Amino acid sequence: MSSEKKSGYRKNFPLILTFIILMLVLFMLSLLLAYRFSTKYIENQFVSEKVNVLEQSIRPYNDFFQKKLPEVSYYNGYLDSATASNFVDTVLLEYPFVSKVIFYDSEVKNTPVTDGLNIGKFSFGPKSIYQFGSLVPMDSVKLFSSDNTRNFIAGDDFNALALKLVSYIESLDTTRLPSQDELFSNFSNVRSNKITYLNIPRIEDLKMYKTMMRKSLNPQPIYQQDMLSFQLDPYKIKIINSRPLLYQYIKIEPLTYDPLETSSLYVTTEITLPGPFSDFKLYFISSKSFIDKEILSYFLPIALGVLLFYSILVLVAFLIYRNLNINQKMFKLQYDFMNNLTHEFKTPVSVIKIAGNNIKSASSLTERELKLYGKILDEEADKLNGLMNKLLAFTQIENKAIQLNSEKININDFIESTVESHRLKHPDFDFTFDVNGFKTFVTDPVLLGSLFDNLAENAYKYSPQERKRLHISARLIKGRVVFRFADQGIGIPSSEINNIFKKFFRIQNQYNQNGSVGLGLAFCKELVNFMSGEITVKSKVDKGTEFKIVLPYND
Amino acid sequence: MVVFKKYFFLFLSLFALACTQKGGVRVMPIDDFFKSQNRIGYRVSPDARNLSYLKLEGKNQNLYVEDIETGKGKKITQLKEKSIIFYFWVSKDELIYYKETDPALRLSDIFIINKDGKNERQLTNNEKSRIKVLDDQLMDDKYLLVSSNKRDSTVFDVYRLNVRNGEMQMAAKNPGNITDWTTDSEGKLRLATSSDGVNETLLYRESENDAFKPIVTNNFKNTLRPIAFAKNKLNVIYAISNVNRDKGALVELDCKTGKEIKVLFGDETINITDAQYSRRKQKMSFVVYETWKKEKHYLDDSVKLIYNNLDKLLPKTETRIIDRDKAETVFIVRTFTDRNPGSYYLYFSETGKIRKLSDFNSAINEDEMCEMKPVSYVSRDGMKIEGYLTLPLKMKAENLPVVVLPHDGPVARDIWGYNPEVQFLANRGYAVFQVNYRGSTGYGKAFMAAGFKEWGCKIQHDINDGVKWLISKKIADPKRIGIYGTGFGGYIALNGLYSENKTYACGASNSAVINLFTYLKSIPPFLKPKLQMYYEVIGNPLTDVDKMRQSSPLFQVDRIEKPLFIAQNTKDPNINAGETIQFVKNLQKRNISVTYLENDGDPFYSKNDEGRQKLYTALESFLEVNLKKK
Incomplete structure (x- = not known):
């Protein structure tokens, strides 16, 4: 433990705890802020979005004002009652807020009129007046004509706009071209719930009107002018609630509308309508709970986003922690491996050293001694060689640096020779086998031999003294060769079973105190993979282990 | 160096390619198509000694007079911009020109000037009225017959304008609907056309002391256009008429009865739209009929000779005689084709020779058109x-x-x-x-x-x-x-x-x-007689509302x-x-x-x-x- 401290080992637990607490605090804080923001945002929206509602609701009116109204001018004064009626029909149909239209079919001339306006020599008066609208009865369409002058009201829209026209002509600067806007504003009159429009004559005609104010022209000219007075009904404006989740109710109310009963349960706002509707306003009202719903629906996606963000953060932290852990284990394995490897090499080397020393220090060696030392040196050199071969082969296989040799072998003979060699080494090894379904088999004999040796060696090594048994069965099942190595050894605990094929892995127990590198099974797995086969294991602690190798069969 | 040259030529050929359209047609600058030459409006003086034209220098256009024999030219006016809209010789020494004062209302002032640029006088100074010369011959060496709407902007009266002092004497008062006046060979006002918009009436008097009497009335769809008074035949005029036929023909008309005497030229396959009368020979020269282009039928062999000679001198092109002297010896000829705006030439009928004056638009190359x-x-x-x-x-x-x-x-x-x-x-x-x-x-x-x-x-x-x-x-x-x-x-x-x-x-x-509707409204007050006609051609704004709107x-x-x-x-x-x-x-x-x-x-x-x-x-x-x- 002390050596671990010196090497820089630190305890993580308090750090992890602090991290988690901080994260939680931050998470809660962001949720809170998000909620606060949502509330503020929706409250602001409630106030600001009314402009959009107004804009969309008033669009037909703007369309009417900018597109339909100038259409009167297109007729250049040639409108008569029938054409005007047709025109008004399209207006009434398209723009429901227009309730009634009064059409003044009028004339500009030099002879004074009794109904209308006479300024200097300039006279402007209606020939006839008609009214159109869905509620106007058929018999009262015609309001005024030369033989029925009763219905002309001096103070009505006609005279108001006529006065505007006259004062404009009076001040008209004939040397320059008037702008479109200037003309439009002087030929229209926008009053509460009413728009009066007079067709805009050509500039040449306007100049003529100006002359007509001062003198009578000969022959007397008569200019046709059409005036249309549109009566508007603000309550017929179609409200377009572009935010139905924000505004529960939108109403058109007089400008003075301000109900007392709006309790704290409701939120309200208002905006004045433009132009001829300026005596009215759009009144927006929503209950608090309605607004809360909208706040929630705005807040939830944000909360989800925050949650997702933090989840990812925690996941990343966890992954980093896990990787660090694994790396640490890997480091430990390699460390162990170095230890073992050194140990493995050390034993034969020290034996060789002792034998060498003995030979050097002895004055003379007997025949028996010579043979003994020779045998020891030979055996230990073999051991070293074997160790190095194993290491080399493993790295080669792992890097796919060797070629697969295909050779036809007689499976019976092959196993027989393996069994024989092991029996020779370990006379107490009860080694049996059986072959079923095939006799020959094409494979790499060296690799297969290596595989058999490793597994047999393991079986012998991890079996108690009285149960050193191994049975190999070779079968051809569904076109594949299946080898089973069943021993009655100490078995592998199920918690470790997934690790045994890993490099440098060793189960700590009495059987591998010395002489194990932890490479054997990893090497076997690499071999089998290299031969395009599979290796699996089944084991019960203290009962035995069975390795199953499946190889492709090609005869 | 060689490599450089190679690339240089490659670059040059690429550049040349970039400048041409596919098929190798040069993309001509827009202006080149529309350019009119700097000399236009050629006229020859009545005595055939001088040639006049309008020459553009920079932005200013002025009147020039050139001696035909010596070719020496002289600038006789000093005006700014393009303000001369029309000019003509009134005598062998004097010219009259119109200086535009209001292009929009087509108003102009009239000036008279000597051919050497001296003695320039303004004849009229009435900004409110339009004035039109009816006959470019001077009577008694000082009177010019003009029509003007100075009394009433809707009608044109005829005046005798004294070119010496600018005095205007009314020659005939327009009762309100006369739209055109015609003079006889002596410059006497004996024929008038009146119109109420739809119907046109020809009015005639035997002498200037008599009153005009209506002789024949025609709908505007008919054309009855007096060309000239016939020689030696009292009360007979030549006219182009399509009355009682679909296409125009040259006819003789009895002014006493208003009846057509005979068709001089024309049948139902060709449409005669114009005719030329020679004052000097007192004879019809040719008629113009329209097929896919304007063509002439000669009624006078000497005229035919002139044109045939011109065709020989100027092959593969259309020729038009623009002006001639009084004796009809010197002619100004304009040529053109579909691919060429043409040139101006001077033609001397006595020698049968031509002299080129100028190209109408020298930027145009016929092969590129x-x-x-x-x-x-x-x-x-x-x-x-x-x-x-x-x-x-x-x-x-x-x-x-x-x-x-x-x-x-x-x-x-x-x-x-x-x-x-x-x-x-x-x-x-x-x-x-x-x-x-x-x-x-x-x-x-x-x-x-x-x-x-x-x-x-x-x-x-x-x-x-x-x-x-x-x-x-x-x-x-x-x-x-x-x-x-x-x-x-x-x-x-x-x-x-x-x-x-x-x-x-x-x-x-x-x-x-x-x-x-606006188009009908735009017909100015003095064209009011024509309003009815426009209603018939375009549509009546009261009865055809729907159609016109459609x-x-x-x-x-x-x-x-x-x-x-x-x-x-x-x-x-x-x-x-x-x-x-x-x-x-x-x-x-x-x-x-x-x-x-x-x-x-x-x-x-x-x-x-x-x-x-x-x-x-x-x-x-x-x-x-x-x-x-x-």
Whole structure:
């Protein structure tokens, strides 16, 4: 433990705890802020979005004002009652807020009129007046004509706009071209719930009107002018609630509308309508709970986003922690491996050293001694060689640096020779086998031999003294060769079973105190993979282990 | 060094390639098509000693007089800009010119000047009235017969204008509806034409002491145009008449009875539109009849000789005699073809020689221009429609992009000859298609009347049928047909975008009539007698409201889907600029692609090079994007 401290080992637990607490605090804080923001945002929206509602609701009116109204001018004064009626029909149909239209079919001339306006020599008066609208009865369409002058009201829209026209002509600067806007504003009159429009004559005609104010022209000219007075009904404006989740109710109310009963349960706002509707306003009202719903629906996606963000953060932290852990284990394995490897090499080397020393220090060696030392040196050199071969082969296989040799072998003979060699080494090894379904088999004999040796060696090594048994069965099942190595050894605990094929892995127990590198099974797995086969294991602690190798069969 | 040279030549050849269109046609600068030469308006003095012309120097145009024999010229006026709209010789030493004062209202002042530039006097100084010379001969060496509306802007009276002191004496008071006056060989006012708008009446008196008596009345659809009083035949005039026949003919008319005596020339296959009378010989020289181009029939062998001689001297070109001296020995001749605006020549009939004066437009090379071919086809209701097709140079007449170019109106026609607009478009690689749709002049009474009140209807069909004919001939690429026009031509172009929607890929208009109601309103007060006629030609704004609305683009914005080019001059008195702006606005509101070009310079492009350049540059790129690159 002390050596671990010196090497820089630190305890993580308090750090992890602090991290988690901080994260939680931050998470809660962001949720809170998000909620606060949502509330503020929706409250602001409630106030600001009314402009959009107004804009969309008033669009037909703007369309009417900018597109339909100038259409009167297109007729250049040639409108008569029938054409005007047709025109008004399209207006009434398209723009429901227009309730009634009064059409003044009028004339500009030099002879004074009794109904209308006479300024200097300039006279402007209606020939006839008609009214159109869905509620106007058929018999009262015609309001005024030369033989029925009763219905002309001096103070009505006609005279108001006529006065505007006259004062404009009076001040008209004939040397320059008037702008479109200037003309439009002087030929229209926008009053509460009413728009009066007079067709805009050509500039040449306007100049003529100006002359007509001062003198009578000969022959007397008569200019046709059409005036249309549109009566508007603000309550017929179609409200377009572009935010139905924000505004529960939108109403058109007089400008003075301000109900007392709006309790704290409701939120309200208002905006004045433009132009001829300026005596009215759009009144927006929503209950608090309605607004809360909208706040929630705005807040939830944000909360989800925050949650997702933090989840990812925690996941990343966890992954980093896990990787660090694994790396640490890997480091430990390699460390162990170095230890073992050194140990493995050390034993034969020290034996060789002792034998060498003995030979050097002895004055003379007997025949028996010579043979003994020779045998020891030979055996230990073999051991070293074997160790190095194993290491080399493993790295080669792992890097796919060797070629697969295909050779036809007689499976019976092959196993027989393996069994024989092991029996020779370990006379107490009860080694049996059986072959079923095939006799020959094409494979790499060296690799297969290596595989058999490793597994047999393991079986012998991890079996108690009285149960050193191994049975190999070779079968051809569904076109594949299946080898089973069943021993009655100490078995592998199920918690470790997934690790045994890993490099440098060793189960700590009495059987591998010395002489194990932890490479054997990893090497076997690499071999089998290299031969395009599979290796699996089944084991019960203290009962035995069975390795199953499946190889492709090609005869 | 060698490598460098190689690359240099490669670069040069690439550069040369970049400058030419496919097929090797040079893209000519816009201005070159429209340039008029700096010398125009040639006239010869009555004594055949002097030649006069208007010469442009920089921005200023002035009157020059040149001695024919020595060729020495002298500037006799010192005016700014292009202000002389008309001039003529009144005697062998004096000239009269009109100086424009208000182009919009067509008002001008009249000046008289000596041929050496001395003794310049203003004859009139009446800014409110229009004045018109009825007879360019001086009477008693000092009186000029003019008509003027100074008494009443709606009617023209005849005055004797003393060119020495500018005094005006009324020669005949217009009772209110006389629109034209004719003088006899002595300059005596003996014939007048009155009009109440629909009907035209010929009035006659035997001498200036008598009162005018109406002799024959005709509807405006008929033409009865006095040409000259017949020699040695009392009370007989030559006239071009299509009364009681479809096409015009040269007739003798008895002024006592108003009856036609005989047809001098003409039958139902040709339409005579003009005639030339020689005052010196007191004889009819020739009549002009229109087929796909104007042609002459000679009634005087000596005249025929002159023209035949001219044809020999100037082969493969049309010739027109513009002016001559009193003795008819020296002539000013103008030549032209469809590919050449032509030149001016002086022709001496005694020696049979010609002298070239100047080219009309020296920037035009005949080989680079395109041929204007007369074409004809049958419309859907079986009427034969004639027109012209100009194909781009060095291109196969197959699957071409086409610009349909309907002419202005309401009563006009396209003629064969050099047309800068057509040549400009053809040079840019478009086939140009011109149609003399029904209602056009020159094809007889019935054809003209067939177009009355057919705006947006049969007139439009005629043009669309022409396009279908072009497609069936495989000349036009049905996906690349555009339509462009000016005035009523622009009206037809805009109408074309919605009448039979799929025909055109795009439409362009310049100073277009977009509202027939406004067009009727634009007829000025002094043309009031003509209002009735316009009602018949265009439509009556009270009884034909629906039809007129249907065929006025301004009302039909919702039906237009294709890209548009709209140009207008806000100073143009014939259109209502505000309405066009409203039209463009309404189109933009519907997200239709509109290229709007506003010009506020002089509405007459001949005086506004910059405006013209802008218009055609914009038009070129509009067509490029919407026709060529499709």
